[in-house]
Amino acid sequence: MSGGGRGWDGRFPGFDVLDQAPHWDRVTADVVLARTDTPTAVKFFTEPEEACARALLNLLTGQDGHDGELAVPVLEMVDSRLAAGETDGWRYDDMPEDGQAWRNTLVLLDADARQLSGTAFADAPPADQARLVQAVQDLASGNWHGLPAAHVWSLWTRYACTAFYAHPFAWAEIGFPGPAYPRGYKNTGVGKLEPFEVGDAHPSEDPVREGA
Amino acid sequence: MNVRARNESAWLLPNDGTRTNHRLRRDMRQFADSDEIDLVIVGCGAGGSVMLQRLARAGWRVAALDAGPFWDPDTDWVSDEAGSHHLYWTDPRVIAGSDPVPMGSNNSGRGVGGSMVHYAGYTPRFHPSDFATNTVDGVGADWPLSYPELRPYYEQIEQELPVAGERWPWGDPHGYPYRPHPVGGNGEVFLRGAGKLGITAKVGPVAIVNGRFGNRPHCIYRGFCLQGCKVNAKASPLITHVPDALAHGAEVRPDAMVTQIAVDSRTGRALGVHYVTGGRERFQRARMVAVAGYSIETPRLLLNSASSRFPEGLCNDFDQVGRYLMVQGAPQTAGRFDAEVRMYKAPPPEVSTEAFYETDAAKDYKRGFSIQTVSPLPITWAEHVAAQGHWGPALREYMSDYVHWSCLGGLCEFLPRPENRVTLAGEKDSYGLPVARFSYSQCDNDRALARAAQSVMEGILHAAGADEVITIQRYAHLVGGARMAEDEQHGVVDRYGRSFAVPNLYITDGSVLPTQGSANPALTIMAVAARTAHHLAAGLS
Numbered sequence: 001m002s003g004g005g006r007g008w009d010g011r012f013p014g015f016d017v018l019d020q021a022p023h024w025d026r027v028t029a030d031v032v033l034a035r036t037d038t039p040t041a042v043k044f045f046t047e048p049e050e051a052c053a054r055a056l057l058n059l060l061t062g063q064d065g066h067d068g069e070l071a072v073p074v075l076e077m078v079d080s081r082l083a084a085g086e087t088d089g090w091r092y093d094d095m096p097e098d099g100q101a102w103r104n105t106l107v108l109l110d111a112d113a114r115q116l117s118g119t120a121f122a123d124a125p126p127a128d129q130a131r132l133v134q135a136v137q138d139l140a141s142g143n144w145h146g147l148p149a150a151h152v153w154s155l156w157t158r159y160a161c162t163a164f165y166a167h168p169f170a171w172a173e174i175g176f177p178g179p180a181y182p183r184g185y186k187n188t189g190v191g192k193l194e195p196f197e198v199g200d201a202h203p204s205e206d207p208v209r210e211g212a
Numbered sequence: 213m214n215v216r217a218r219n220e221s222a223w224l225l226p227n228d229g230t231r232t233n234h235r236l237r238r239d240m241r242q243f244a245d246s247d248e249i250d251l252v253i254v255g256c257g258a259g260g261s262v263m264l265q266r267l268a269r270a271g272w273r274v275a276a277l278d279a280g281p282f283w284d285p286d287t288d289w290v291s292d293e294a295g296s297h298h299l300y301w302t303d304p305r306v307i308a309g310s311d312p313v314p315m316g317s318n319n320s321g322r323g324v325g326g327s328m329v330h331y332a333g334y335t336p337r338f339h340p341s342d343f344a345t346n347t348v349d350g351v352g353a354d355w356p357l358s359y360p361e362l363r364p365y366y367e368q369i370e371q372e373l374p375v376a377g378e379r380w381p382w383g384d385p386h387g388y389p390y391r392p393h394p395v396g397g398n399g400e401v402f403l404r405g406a407g408k409l410g411i412t413a414k415v416g417p418v419a420i421v422n423g424r425f426g427n428r429p430h431c432i433y434r435g436f437c438l439q440g441c442k443v444n445a446k447a448s449p450l451i452t453h454v455p456d457a458l459a460h461g462a463e464v465r466p467d468a469m470v471t472q473i474a475v476d477s478r479t480g481r482a483l484g485v486h487y488v489t490g491g492r493e494r495f496q497r498a499r500m501v502a503v504a505g506y507s508i509e510t511p512r513l514l515l516n517s518a519s520s521r522f523p524e525g526l527c528n529d530f531d532q533v534g535r536y537l538m539v540q541g542a543p544q545t546a547g548r549f550d551a552e553v554r555m556y557k558a559p560p561p562e563v564s565t566e567a568f569y570e571t572d573a574a575k576d577y578k579r580g581f582s583i584q585t586v587s588p589l590p591i592t593w594a595e596h597v598a599a600q601g602h603w604g605p606a607l608r609e610y611m612s613d614y615v616h617w618s619c620l621g622g623l624c625e626f627l628p629r630p631e632n633r634v635t636l637a638g639e640k641d642s643y644g645l646p647v648a649r650f651s652y653s654q655c656d657n658d659r660a661l662a663r664a665a666q667s668v669m670e671g672i673l674h675a676a677g678a679d680e681v682i683t684i685q686r687y688a689h690l691v692g693g694a695r696m697a698e699d700e701q702h703g704v705v706d707r708y709g710r711s712f713a714v715p716n717l718y719i720t721d722g723s724v725l726p727t728q729g730s731a732n733p734a735l736t737i738m739a740v741a742a743r744t745a746h747h748l749a750a751g752l753s
Contacts, residue, residue, distance in 0.1 A: 009610030027287055031295040089302035089316030093649065097304065140377040152580065157603060161594035166294035174614040176556060176590050179291035181442045182433025185557040188396035200615060204550045
C-alpha cells in the first residue's frame with residue numbers, strides 16, 4: 001500500500017495530541033509520554049520470535065514502513081507486557097497462558113510461511129504474509145494446527161490493538177485528544193469542539209461507505 | 213436523618229484539590245492478628261465497604277482485608293486507558309463453556325473500592341419483578357426477600373453515593389437526590405433517536421456528583437470514568453464508605469490476600485481467616501466472617517477452604533457453591549453520523565431506557581433488557597471495530613472515523629443456570645492456590661434477548677440519522693455464584709446473607725443475588741449489604 005492515499009491520512013490537519021501534554025496531570029503525563037521514548041530492548045521474545053511477532057503486529061496494525069518516525073513500537077509494547085506477565089486476567093481453557101500462546105503461535109506461523117513461501121514469516125513477501133494471516137482469520141470457529149483459530153485471532157488482535165491505540169500517534173490520526181485531567185471538557189454535544197480539538201477535514205467522507 | 217449525620221465520608225475528604233485524606237489513613241486503628249475482632253470482612257468493594265462502615269458505626273471491632281492496594285487517585289490513577297491495567301483483577305483465571313466470558317477489565321476490580329473503581333457509574337435499582345421471576349415469568353428464581361424489603365436501603369445508598377438522574381418512571385417509580393447531568397454527544401444521539409421512535413429514555417441514573425457533595429467536587433466531564441475517577445466525582449466505596457468507616461474505628465488492611473476461611477471442626481463455627489501479606493502467612497481471628505470477594509473470588513475462596521467437615525468446599529454440602537453465576541448479555545451497537553459525536557467527551561454513562569425490562573407477552577422470549585450509552589475510548593473502540601473482522605489498513609481507516617460514532621450498550625437479563633459456575637482449575641496462582649475456572653453457556657432465551665436488544669439499538673441509531681450500524685457481542689457484570697435461597701438445597705446463604713452451613717459466616721457481595729435483572733448491579737449489591745449490616749447491628753444491640 002502506498003503512503004499517500006491512505007484513508008486515515010490528513011483527516012485532522014495539524015492535530016498533535018502531544019501539544020496538550022503540559023496540561024495533563026503529572027502522573028498521567030509520565031505514563032503516556034514514556035510511550036514516545038525510544039523503546040526498551042526486547043526481553044520476552046527470542047530473536048526468531050521477535051522477527052515473526054514484529055512482522056505480524058505491524059501487519060495487523062497497518063504499519064507498512066511508510067509511517068517513518070511516526071511508527072508505533074507495537075512489538076516492544078507487547079513484549080514488555082508479556083515480560084511483566086501483564087495479561088488480561090483470563091485465558092481460554094483450550095489455549096495455553098498468554099505468553100506461551102504467543103510463543104506457540106509464532107512457531108506455527110513461521111511453519112506456515114515456510115510451506116507457502118519457503119522462508120520464515122518475517123522474510124515472506126508482504127502478499128504472502130497477508131494471505132497467511134487472513135487464512136487464520138478465515139478459519140473462524142475452525143482449528144489451526146490444533147488450536148481454536150478464533151482464540152488465536154483474539155489473542156493477536158487484542159494485544160495488537162491495545163498497544164497501538166495506547167499510543168499518542170494513533171490518537172492523533174483518529175482525532176482523540178488523550179488525557180483530560182485536570183482540564184476536563186467544556187464543549188460537549190454533537191458538533192462541538194474544544195479550542196484544542198481539530199475537526200475532521202472530510203466529515204462526510206465515511207471511509208467505510210466509500211469502501212463498501 | 214440527613215446523609216452527613218449517618219455517613220460523613222464526603223466531608224472527610226480533602227477540599228484542597230487533592231483526593232485522599234492521608235491523615236485518616238495514617239491514624240487508622242490497627243488490630244492485632246491475635247485480637248478476636250467482631251467481624252473480619254474479605255474484600256473491600258461494594259458489599260464489603262458498606263458492611264465495614266455500617267458495623268463500625270454500630271461500635272463493632274471490624275477490619276476489611278483486601279488483596280489489592282489502598283488507592284490514592286492522585287498518584288495511582290491516570291487519565292489513560294492502557295495505563296489503568298492495574299485497576300483490574302488480572303490474576304490468572306480460566307474461562308470455558310460454549311460462550312466463555314472474558315474477565316479482567318470488563319468485570320473484575322482489585323484494591324480498596326473494588327470494581328466500583330472502574331464501573332461506569334450507572335446505579336439503577338432492580339425492578340419489583342426481579343424478585344419473583346420464577347413465579348411471574350416461569351424462569352430464573354424467586355428471591356427469599358421482596359422489593360419492598362430492600363427499598364429503604366436503596367434510598368439510603370442513593371443518598372450516600374449520591375445518585376443524579378431524572379425522575380425514574382420504571383419499576384418502582386422514584387426520584388433521585390441530584391438533578392440529571394447535561395448530556396454530551398452520545399446522550400444527545402440516544403435521546404433524539406429514542407424520541408423519534410416514541411421510546412421513553414431518561415438521563416441517569418449515575419452515581420456522579422452533579423454539584424458539590426461534601427468536599428467532593430463537580431464532575432468535569434472528562435470521559436475516563438472506567439479508568440478510576442481522579443476527580444472524586446464518581447462514587448466508589450473508596451470515597452463513599454471507607455472514610456467514614458475509618459473515622460469510626462474500622463481498619464482496612466490492603467495488600468492482604470485471604471487464602472482460606474478457618475472453621476472449627478468440632479463446633480462448626482468460623483474462627484477467622486488465613487491471609488498472606490508482604491509474603492508472610494498470617495491468621496486474623498474473628499467472631500464472625502463476611503466474604504465479599506465478588507462472584508468469582510467468593511466461590512473460589514469457599515472451594516479453597518475445604519476441610520474434613522467440608523470435603524467439597526466450605527458451605528458446599530449441596531453442591532451449590534459457584535453455581536447460577538450470571539453475566540448480562542451486553543451487545544454494543546454503534547452508529548455512524550456525518551456530524552462529530554465525539555463520544556469520549558462526557559461520562560460514558562448518560563442516558564438509559566428500561567422500557568424493555570420486563571416480559572412482553574407479544575415476544576417469544578421471557579424477561580428483557582435495558583439500553584444505555586456506553587462511549588468506549590480508543591482501545592475499547594478498536595475491539596468493537598476489530599470484531600467486524602477489520603485488521604491492517606482497514607482497521608486504521610475505520611478507526612480514523614472514531615469522532616463520528618455514537619455507541620449504545622444493551623444489558624440483557626441472561627438467565628441463571630446451574631451449569632454456569634465456578635470450579636477450581638488444576639492451575640495454581642502465585643499463592644499456590646488453585647485458580648478459578650468459570651464455565652459459561654447461553655440458553656435460547658439469552659440469545660433471543662441479545663438479538664432483540666441489538667435490533668432496538670439499531671432502530672434508535674437509524675432513527676437518529678446513523679447511516680451505518682455495527683455491533684459487537686459482549687458481556688457485562690457478574691452476579692450470583694453463592695446465591696441466597698429459602699433453604700440449603702437451593703442456595704448458599706439465607707435472606708440475610710448468613711450461610712446455611714456455618715452460623716457465623718456471611719456472604720455480602722454480588723454473589724448472593726439469585727437473579728440479575730437488566731440493571732447494573734452495584735447499587736443493589738450495596739443495598740443488600742446495607743440490609744445485612746442493619747440486621748446484624750440490630751441483633752447485637
